[in-house]
Every structure is written in structure tokens, then in C-alpha cells.
Amino acid sequence: MDAERSVLKVRGDNVCGRGVEGSGVLYAPGRLMTNAHVVAGVSQPTVEIGGTTVGASTVYYNADLDVAVLALDSGQTPTLDLEEGARPRDGVAIVGYPEDGPYDVQPGRIRSEQRLRSPDIYGEGAVIREVYSLRGLVRPGNSGGPVLDSEGDVVGLVFAASVTDADTGYALTAAQVTRSAELGTQNTEAVSTGDCAA
16 A cells, blocks of 8 residues: 555644644645644645645635645645545554654554534534544544555545544544545635634
8 A cells, every 4th residue: 555645744834823734635636635723724834745845725624524625736646535435343544644753654443433523623613523433543743644445545534533542543534525525626716724723
């Protein structure tokens, strides 16, 4: 499973004066999906691709689902496909750039699929998201990175780690983010990324 070229590091400085970083997955030419909280309050995100840093613009931003899509010049970089067929007990790979480090792959397993009620990325309201509970190591910086099946397809998008169990993380299901992916491909104008995330 050679996904490394398609999983990229995202960086930016937010309006609160903090540097932020996370991971993202190239799912279409020129389109990278990540978490909204990774680019919240960031007007000029950058993406590390092929050993260089390129500027990007946020063309889709959903603070409720915690999904954002960045537009960038991805050249000939390969893309990964979304796959909605994952099931509990499936083995997966948790992929990204945890703790601002190098590309990292951790083995994992889908514990369950659930409708999770939680606040939006600003700590407000109550949002219901379709998520996978994952058994595996999820760390800061994994946010926005993909969960891959044995074929190398994207079955989920990491968005959180458990605060009580170091061996549990959470990912939005591919079915939950498919519409966001479509809108992010269609949109070409930069959109606001609001204030800093909670």
C-alpha cells in the first residue's frame, strides 16, 4: 500500500497567532481533504508535497462535520479513492503526520460504526456525525489524515482521539464525507475559515 505520495502535511498560522498543522488526503486532482479544525482561522494554508511547500486555498469548509477541502497545484501526484464498504472488525491503516513528524502508518481496526453526538469544532451546539470508532494509535497531527483499507482506499477521515483511552480514535466515515468531497471538487472560490477552533 503506497499511499505516502497522496497523504500530505497541512500547515498554517491562524488568526489567534498560533501555528497549526495536520494531515490531508489528495482525493482528486488539485483537491485535498482535511479537517475543518486543522485550517480554522487560517487564511493561507500551505501543503507539503513532493518535498516542496505549496500555497493552497480553502474552497469548502464545514465546521459542523469538521471537513475542509483545499485547492492546490498537485501536479501529477496520485489520488486515493473514497470507499464506503468498511465494516466493524476490518483491519485498517491510520495514516498521517502525527506531532508534526514524518509520514507515519499505524495498524488499526474498526471497533464500531456509530452516530456520534458532539459539539461543532467551536464547542457549540450538538452535531451528529457518522463515525468509526478505531482501535489504534491516533495522535495530534493525525487530524485530517485518512484511514485506509487493505486496498489502499480511503474508508474514513481521522478527526479525534479519545481523551480517556490512548488506544481509541475516531474517524468520519467515507459515506459521511462523500458529499463534502463532491462540493469541494466543484467549488473554485476561496471561502472563510472562521475563527480559531476550540
